[in-house]
Amino acid sequence: MSKNKVSFAWAFKEFIWPRKNIVLLGLILIILKSLAGLVLPYATKNLIDDIIPSQDMRSLKILLVVVVLSIVVQAVSSFSLTRLLSVEAQHLISLLRAKVQKKLLTLPIRFFDNNKSGALVSRVMTDVEGVRNLVGTGLVQLIGGSLTSIISLVILIKINATMTLFVLLPVALFAVIALKAFGYIRPIFRARGKINAEVTGRLTETLNGIRVIKGFNAEAQELRTFENGVERLFLNVKKSLTATAMMTSSSALLLGLASAGIMGIGGYFIMNGDMTYGEFVSFTLFLGFMIAPIVQMSNIGSQLTEAMAGLDRTQELMNMKEEDDPEERTLLIDKVIGEINFKNVSFSYDKGKEVLHDINFSAPAGSVTALVGSSGSGKSTIAGLAATFLNPDKGVVSLDGTDLSKVNLSSYRSNLGVVLQDDFLYEGTIRENILFPRPDASEQELLEAVNGAYVNEFTDRFKDGLDTVIGERGVKLSGGQRQRISIARALLADPKIIILDEATSNLDTESETFIQKSLQSLMQDRTTFVIAHRLSTIQKADQILVIEEGRIVEQGKHKSLLEQKGRYFELFTYQSRI
Template sequence: MYRHQTSRLPLILGAVVVSTFISATITYFLDRYLGVTGQRLVAELRAQVQAHVGRLPISFYDKNRTGTLVARIMTDVESVRNLVGAGLLDFVGGILTAVIALAILIHISIPMTVLTIGLLISFGWFLKRALGVTRPLFRERSRISAEVTGRLTESLNGIRVVKGYHAEASEARIFVEGANRILKNITLSITSQAFLSLCKTMVLGAVGAFIMFLGAREVNAHRLDVGGYVEFTMLLAFMVAPIAMSVSIGTQLTEAFAGFDRTLEVLNEPEEDGESGRTAALEPIIGHITFKNVTFAYVPGEPVLHGLTFDSEPGTVTALVGSSGSGKSTVISLICGFHSAGSGQVSIDNVDLSTIRLSNLRQQLGVVLQETFLFDGTIRENILFSRPKATDEQLYQACRIARVDQFAECFPERYETIVGERGIRLSGGQRQRISIARAILADPRILILDEATSSLDSESEALIQSGLNYLMQGRTTFVIAHRLSTIRRADQILVLEMGRIVERGNHETLYRRQGRYFDLYTRQHGLEANLFLAPGEGDKVMQ
């Protein structure tokens, strides 16, 4: 018997050495290959999520904070890398070793092997249930982290308001509260992981002791020799190692799947151009825009537009006038395709806007807003944003028309001057002129001027007015303005109140009618006269 045991020992040792070598070799190549693959996966997934987020409708952004979306794209996607992390590679190598060990264990003692497998399966079931409890903790942590990141982003973006109201301490307190919520969540996660580790040690220890006890009984009953008993207990360690590792690996994978769940939530959001029926393309857009009995509500049952009907001919200027909350910006949102009409029809060139591909529409759409957004790049880069492949001559022509050249060429770096985040290094008038140059370069068929001059003083407005006049030539233009003096030349003026058109016509017609438009116009000019304001400045007091 002793000679038989000795003759099998080299085979066992050889199998252990070979399996260890194979495991180490496979782990090395998997570590190298899948490690790089994991990083590539994160980069590609992050790019996919960012591109998808960029194609989501405005309503999605209305419901989600910027910082939260940044956390989704950066942090949640990064956690997905753990699906192919180094710990998982070790686990795969361990599984291979366990399979080889299992084959030998079956050869030594089938009854003890079956019993061992049964006990380990029971532990695996317990582990799965336990990890199912920790998964919501990781999801909650991601949610809290996104909220804290969102608040921090807002605080930094509004740092001038924070400092202006001496609210640094208040913002710091809010951030600490958020950080403490994250700490509380992490504490719960660590506690649950420690409990799992405790259970792992106790259960696997009990399984090992039980198997050793059964093995001793088998030896005493002469159903298993001492050599086989020693071999079984040694190989059992190789088989149990991946099970022990599964606790830490399971926690890692649970966190990864929690991040993946949140990533899928974003990817499952329907894209605005993915709506069924958006197949029409207008090349080029002529610019005939019609509203037919359009009603719209941001919140169901609370309409902000009621049965709007009007017609804007190609190349004409339509001005929208009314008090705050009258529905002017909502009309613009519908024209831009940011929202869809609840009932009625918005059409462009006699084609229902709900059937037009939004990418096609916005390629021929230009927007100049009250709050000009500039990227932290050069003057050149910000103007070329609307048309990256434009030539230098086209760029400089747009700059001359918008009077950008008057200040850009005074800088040492000229058009390569860095404007700072949101254009902070430039004045409001300079930022607005860049915005106009950007729109001129885009050469749109439909132009939106949303309070384009209301934040400027009269001198700055005079400088950019010629650029606006050039920009409006031959284009279907919609103007929102509190300065009624800036819309006197509009082909038609729509006066909105409570989401309804109460008056329409040109300046002369509406002024003679002495209705709502007359009241707004005379009130504004009365304020200017009484307060000694420059013409067009009275609106600042009215707002």
Template sequence: MQHYKEKSTSKKHQEPKVTMLSAFKTIIWPRRNLVFIGLLLIIIKSASGLVLPWQSKVLLDQVVPNKDMSLLYSLIAIVIAAITVQAVTSYLLTRILSVQSQFLISELRSQVQKKVLSLPISFFDNTKSGALVSRIMNDVEGVRNLIGTGLVQLVGGTFTAVVSLIILIKLNPWMTLFVFVPLTLFGLIALKAFKFIRPIFRNRGKISAEVTGRLTETLAGVRVIKAFNAENQENIVFEEGVDKLYQNVKKSLTATALMTSSSTFLIGVATTGIMGMGGYYMMIGEMTTGDFLFFTLILGFMIAPIVQMSNIGSQLTEALAGLDRTEELMNMTAEEDNPNRTIELKTLKGDIEFKEVSFSYEEGKEVLHHINFKAAAGSVTALVGSSGSGKSTIAGLSATFLTPVSGVVTIDNQDLSKVKLSTYRQYLGVVLQDEFLFEGTIRENILFPRPNATEEELQNAVKAAYVNEFTDRFEEGLETLIGERGVKLSGGQRQRLAIARAILANPKIIILDEATSSLDTESEALIQKSLAELIKDRTTIVIAHRLSTIRQADQILVIEAGHIVERGNHEELIAKEGRYYELYTYQSKI
């Protein structure tokens, strides 16, 4: 857990890693065939755009003075053909590059989501789910500018500007040189602005993720918010986040406004100078009216892409900032990529043993101290004790959600920290206190661990967990929609559905975390019967506050302050009249 915290913190102080060159290698070059076709279309489109100013010169210098009707018809035909070429190439560019960029976005989202799911549980403990949703969905959006609109404008604009410059130099080198002075100043201002904007865009992604994360939590916890009349409190928190985002956007808009205003001023200066110089050259006969119009129109073709660079630069800067953040996630080490995990479990008997196991969530604050016990294959080990004593941490270590700081947890005498997780977890079943259900039908939730299970296997799980006891009363039966997180079901119904899911998974190892805590007496009686079926011949680790539910456990471990203070079966611990006896007799009186 600490590892990811430190990693993400240190990243904040590093220079951005994703550059245009690296983005070109990883994103553009693998799609080079489509991109090159796109570039060819861009060049054709840009070249056809130059036809109109060229024909305008012909119109003024040849057609009108000579009253040449045939040349006029030819001129109109050429202009219409050029406009048609522009329209067709524009359509093809959208089909090829814009569609490809959207495909790339969907592809990247899938890759990032796959990477996120491969990260350890400790990473999710430190990261809001809403923030991760924002990073998966929003951070990759900017790549459309690398292949789509941004690339079109950048390459097309550059080509147009270069060709226009050559034409301008041929028309009048001195007027062209005069224009270059303000354009050079604009270029220097733009470079400074982009350097200033990129960190702002990087920070914007972080702020946006935080705001989205908080909003997701707010919507998920709306019942708690309304129960405590805390709407105003949540509104204030959200408004603060939105304002923080606004302040960030304001900074980038200020820099963009500086570029826009400077370009307006400098281009105005250049235009005024061109009017003066053009007027002078026409008066002394070194320039025709057609030449001046042609120069002015071509000058617009050269300046427009350069001014557009401020917009393109912002788009590309935003894209690279998003890719920086995506790269952070993609560079994290997946659980399965741990080089120490080399052991593959072909079969599993189910012997679990803790040997001198200590664990801490934060450095220097141990929550487990030198835990030793063995859970034999097929046995039931119950963990009891006060809240915060370390029971759930032991369960988390058994499920490989956590890794010991010191000591060893073994499975069939193999060090669990060296076992490939997928080969262990295929034998694992977990039923949590606050069991998570997916939006959908009851059938879909039970089939979640084994989507291809037969109808007979499904029905056996339904009956074993007594799910049919309530689904038979539903009009839609197993096809009943349960709402987000199963909100349309009672606590007992959700718990039985979760147990049916675990029964269908047919695991060798079962971890039950307060599996009966949310049940009424009648539901608990039904669950006890289904649990007896679930744990048969399976290694079971069960956490329970209701001590009456674990009387038949093979061994009971009493955990207090991270230590095992007592161990034995129910009768032995009652006879000792120690901590377990106190807990049991206290609950019996209630």
């Protein structure tokens, strides 16, 4: 089955069928509008052939009333149609955006590592917009237009079959051209969604990294990159516009030739007495009613093609495997003691390139395990496995004897707290950022977390205190202040397991003194993994794992590792000299 059929079947089941009552009402309205529109050609024939020659004023008044009523019906049905379907389409877009966002949040960390945030924003906001052409007026107009064309065709055959046959030849030729064009345009629209996402992604990155760009005087370089993306987008649009223009021009040419032919044939029939003036005018008007929907259908068809291309990408996203797979992750954790074991664990980001090799160690409940080693040695990968952000390719990571790959992620992560090197803060107040893991926490619990992380040491100096707005990603705060807010957030969450990734790396000496105290209270009775380049911060750890090239090369406490005079001794001696 082709991708096209799969996508339309999915779109019909997902979007149209659940709204069948509204779509049906829309169809009734468009049929009503179409039938009301057919009154005018009939009335014109009667006016020219019967009423004017007989000078029947009474019939003229009746005719005018009928025509005015048909125009009113057209206007009311047209307004109702737009109001009903366009509003429902916009409602559906908002629901679908929320659904795609919900799906995105269920995908694994690895997916986000491989996709730009700006590109994902485009998939949430732009790709779903095409659905308005399915549930909105587009699809209904396509069906209603087809119906109008069929009714008009029947009437045209009744008026003059020979002239109708002459018209059908260019119309059929146009239909073939249009179908070929739609097949050509759809991949272009699909590629456009991808290019648009890339350009949006780059723009988002540029705005987020504006300090680095200005710091390195790289504005011209960024502008060139963006201009290249915009140029690719333009070339894609040019392609689709060329195909659409070809359709429109061919329709104008073919239908124009048909009109010229009808003038000749019609003139011949009238002169021979085989056709009245009224029939000729009526035929011409009905011909317009048959052809207009066909031309309109080419535009709607183009919109539907664009819609299906966007929905192809949406469907692709919605079919992705979720991180918390309910079929595989069936175990719920009631009570966490906190013992974590790595048994024969290997992991690779790319197939065939292992970054961890046969890792074995145990982190007892309430203990502090420090991970040290060179950059890129695998420390963050081990922490990612402990946090269930990653899953091992081989071996088992277990919590209290239970394989974490079988555990429901929500039940595990409700017991997890993370403090990262570049921790994320929302644009908003300090209070909102600390309350992030537990929005319903009491003021007393909030203040305990604030005091525990020594956040009050700097908020007391702010005019608005905890209600100070910190700017996007906390740009109005120092690195140490942002780190303390992250630690307060972790304290408020009250987890059983904590991951500290370079938690003291952004701190000056004074801040580090405060943080060391707050970290002691945060780590108390909690299983903690600490990633640290500054070895002075982990001397009291229960165990230190020295990681090099994805392997544990040394393991023990600070003192015993120094006595071994191995890799840890080298690292510690080097840092002490600095």
